[in-house]
Amino acid sequence: EDQVTQSPEALRLQEGESSSLNCSYTVSGLRGLFWYRQDPGKGPEFLFTLYSAGEEKEKERLKATLTKKESFLHITAPKPEDSATYLCAVSSNTGKLIFGQGTTLQVKP
Amino acid sequence: NAGVMQNPRHLVRRRGQEARLRCSPMKGHSHVYWYRQLPEEGLKFMVYLQKENIIDESGMPKERFSAEFPKEGPSILRIQQVVRGDSAAYFCASSPGQAEQYFGPGTRLTVT
Numbered sequence: 633e634d635q636v637t638q639s640p641e642a643l644r645l646q647e648g649e650s651s652s653l654n655c656s657y658t659v660s661g662l663r664g665l666f667w668y669r670q671d672p673g674k675g676p677e678f679l680f681t682l683y684s685a686g687e688e689k690e691k692e693r694l695k696a697t698l699t700k701k702e703s704f705l706h707i708t709a710p711k712p713e714d715s716a717t718y719l720c721a722v723s724s725n726t727g728k729l730i731f732g733q734g735t736t737l738q739v740k741p
Numbered sequence: 742n743a744g745v746m747q748n749p750r751h752l753v754r755r756r757g758q759e760a761r762l763r764c765s766p767m768k769g770h771s772h773v774y775w776y777r778q779l780p781e782e783g784l785k786f787m788v789y790l791q792k793e794n795i796i797d798e799s800g801m802p803k804e805r806f807s808a809e810f811p812k813e814g815p816s817i818l819r820i821q822q823v824v825r826g827d828s829a830a831y832f833c834a835s836s837p838g839q840a841e842q843y844f845g846p847g848t849r850l851t852v853t
Contacts, residue, residue: 666841675745675832675844676784719784726797727839728774731784 634659638720638732645710645739653705653735655720664723665703667696669716670734676719710739743768745835745845746815753851754823762818762848766835773816774842775808778830790816823852 637656645651657665664683668676680689682698689696693714695706705718717736721729746765754760766773775787789797790810801808805823810816820827830849834842 663839664841668844675846678841678843681841721784723839726789726799727772727836728786728789728797728800729776729784729834729842730786731776733783 634722634724634730636720636722636730636732638718638735640735641733642736643738645707645737647711647739647741648709650706650708650710652707653718653720653737655703655705655732656701657703657720657722658701659722659724659730661725662722663725663727665698666721666723666729667694667703667705668719668721670719671716679718707737710737712739712741715739745833745843747831747833747845747848749848750846751849751851753853755853756824757822760820760823760827760850762820762831762833762850764816764818764833764835764845766816766833767843770835770837770843772836772838772842773810774834774836775816775818776832776834776844778832778847780829784832787818820850823850825852828852 635658639654667679670676680696685700697704717734719734721731773790776784778784786800788808805821807819830847832847834844836842
């Protein structure tokens with residue numbers, strides 16, 4: 633059964649304190665791994681797509697990496713506006729996304 | 742370029758009534774997906790549609806729920822005879838193909 637597990641569930645950082653979020657997955661035939669950001673009361677906002685092991689993508693203070701079993705979202709020198717829930721999802725062979733439970737990040741000034 | 746649009750944003754229904762949720766995909770996108778987010782739970786896939794076709798409905802409850810994406814107009818998620826357990830945020834996403842999906846702001850359904 634396709635499954636996505638994210639850790640930690642919640643993370644508190646001080647502004648400027650770098651860290652990483654983990655996403656472990658099992659899927660029959662990975663067609664893509666996706667990272668989204670979700671703010672309270674809003675829809676998920678697309679961040680990155682990764683397709684193959686070794687691939688990396690960056691956007692401002694965020695960097696996503698992919699191995700055969702997991703993905704990491706590295707946050708460098710975070711700011712309070714980076715506070716949100718970060719969602720990881722994998723795409724199955726029918727195109728539907730299977731989401732993890734998310735990591736809720738709080739960055740304190 | 743407008744994003745995915747959903748309406749209404751908030752919907753209150755009494756038990757036993759019908760709920761109709763609408764989704765207009767991004768321009769040029771012909772693939773629509775519906776997801777449900779229950780309180781304190783993650784996003785769960787419900788149904789995947791292309792114009793006039795249901796491609797994958799493996800996440801749809803067997804009864805009371807239906808979805809369509811007609812040739813003209815928005816995609817509709819319809820819930821008949823709502824119950825309290827249907828209270829959730831319903832998100833629509835669109836895609837130009839089986840690639841990254843862009844989400845709308847969601848419809849928050851409350852059943853009283």
